[in-house]
Amino acid sequence: TASIFAAVEMAPRDPILGLNEAYNADTRTTKVNLGVGVYYNDEGKIPLLAAVKAAEQARLAAQPPRGYQAIEGNPAYNSGVQNLLFGAGSDIIAEGRVITAQALGGTGALKIGADFLQRLNPNATVYISNPSWENHRALFEAAGFKVEDYPYYDASTRGVDFASMRAKLLSLQPGSVIVLHACCHNPTGADMTDAQWGEVVEACRERGLVPFLDMAYQGFADGIAEDSVAVNAFAASGLQFFISSSFSKSFSLYGERVGALSIITASKEESGRVLSQLKRVIRTNYSNPPIHGGAVVAAVLGSAELRAQWEDELAGMRVRIREMRSGLVAKLQERGVAQDFSFVIQQRGMFSYTGLTAEQVEKLRAEYGIYAVSTGRICLAALNSKNIDYVADSIAKVL
Ligand code: PLP
Numbered sequence: 001t002a003s004i005f006a007a008v009e010m011a012p013r014d015p016i017l018g019l020n021e022a023y024n025a026d027t028r029t030t031k032v033n034l035g036v037g038v039y040y041n042d043e044g045k046i047p048l049l050a051a052v053k054a055a056e057q058a059r060l061a062a063q064p065p066r067g068y069q070a071i072e073g074n075p076a077y078n079s080g081v082q083n084l085l086f087g088a089g090s091d092i093i094a095e096g097r098v099i100t101a102q103a104l105g106g107t108g109a110l111k112i113g114a115d116f117l118q119r120l121n122p123n124a125t126v127y128i129s130n131p132s133w134e135n136h137r138a139l140f141e142a143a144g145f146k147v148e149d150y151p152y153y154d155a156s157t158r159g160v161d162f163a164s165m166r167a168k169l170l171s172l173q174p175g176s177v178i179v180l181h182a183c184c185h186n187p188t189g190a191d192m193t194d195a196q197w198g199e200v201v202e203a204c205r206e207r208g209l210v211p212f213l214d215m216a217y218q219g220f221a222d223g224i225a226e227d228s229v230a231v232n233a234f235a236a237s238g239l240q241f242f243i244s245s246s247f248s249k250s251f252s253l254y255g256e257r258v259g260a261l262s263i264i265t266a267s268k269e270e271s272g273r274v275l276s277q278l279k280r281v282i283r284t285n286y287s288n289p290p291i292h293g294g295a296v297v298a299a300v301l302g303s304a305e306l307r308a309q310w311e312d313e314l315a316g317m318r319v320r321i322r323e324m325r326s327g328l329v330a331k332l333q334e335r336g337v338a339q340d341f342s343f344v345i346q347q348r349g350m351f352s353y354t355g356l357t358a359e360q361v362e363k364l365r366a367e368y369g370i371y372a373v374s375t376g377r378i379c380l381a382a383l384n385s386k387n388i389d390y391v392a393d394s395i396a397k398v399l
Contacts, residue, residue: 039249
């Protein structure tokens with residue numbers, strides 16, 4: 001008899017993971033992988049932060065038992081997340097208008113948020129930026145939503161096409177879900193100005209939209225507080241909204257899966273009801289989150305000394321990325337490249353939409369062993385003092 005899997009078709013390869021496989025199989029010693037979404041240090045390694053090491057050593061020494069966590073996770077962690085997002089002592093926290101559940105990375109937070117929204121309003125359409133992190137569409141579709149996009153990136157200015165974006169938001173059905181990158185837009189590196197965020201908040205209010213902020217890179221643009229401009233604009237508005245946040249990048253804890261979903265409600269009483277329903281979503285997905293990553297982050301955020309150390313290390317990552325941005329632009333100029341690449345310095349976070357065409361990206365791979373996404377997105381955090389000259393040489397040659 002035929003296998004029950006006989007009709008299962010091979011799924012298409014994930015484009016980024018496919019790129020990684022091709023990179024790993026490449027035998028050239030000069031190869032560089034600019035396709036990843038991970039921060040590497042100047043040695044080309046994923047750092048284990050000293051603050052994380054210290055918190056882990058203390059945990060290992062304490063040998064804590066491994067009972068189940070609460071469905072919504074570690075309370076100290078959840079409160080640490082809220083303080084980072086809104087600032088300790090903010091009104092929204094004091095008034096009990098925010099609930100937070102520890103989640104399996106930013107992706108897990110998006111997923112439980114999407115499942116919760118699906119129960120609330122199954123017929124809503126979800127709008128994501130054009131372009132967006134490639135998993136946004138698939139994730140909300142998998143949760144049962146119709147997903148469309150709103151105009152965002154303008155290739156001619158290398159910035160945000162805000163007029164088109166705003167006009168689109170103002171045309172949407174009430175109840176539509178708007179996924180917004182709170183800072184360090186992935187993949188373009190193009191963020192909105194503070195004033196534009198204010199206008200987005202007003203558009204959401206006017207049309208009765210449901211904002212879902214995705215905060216995967218807090219601290220990678222200008223700093224912890226500086227990068228929560230969007231979050232705080234929504235917090236001040238009195239609107240209800242969602243935030244998925246992640247420590248994958250800011251704590252370099254990718255594989256530990258440390259993120260959180262926060263939901264901002266109208267009142268403390270409403271928060272209680274919303275949390276009770278969110279817990280049902282979590283319970284039927286994975287019951288409760290793992291302990292380790294959340295405990296480490298909570299320990300760092302809860303100790304003045306470790307927190308200061310972490311903020312220093314985070315600043316180190318941020319500054320290094322900025323140096324790679326300005327370094328690449330300067331080196332391209334030194335090589336006589338006519339095209340103006342100075343926009344790379346203005347873009348924020350780990351990525352840049354370089355404007356390299358799919359053919360140029362392919363040539364970089366074939367001739368120089370430099371891997372980038374076919375859209376021209378590169379990860380600046382994959383550049384370092386040893387490979388930046390080679391990358392600049394190679395880009396200059398393919399232009
Ligand atoms: N959202 C955005 C915009 C991202 O870029 C990423 C990671 O690349 C995520 C969410 C997922 O983060 P995590 O690895 O914590 O699931």
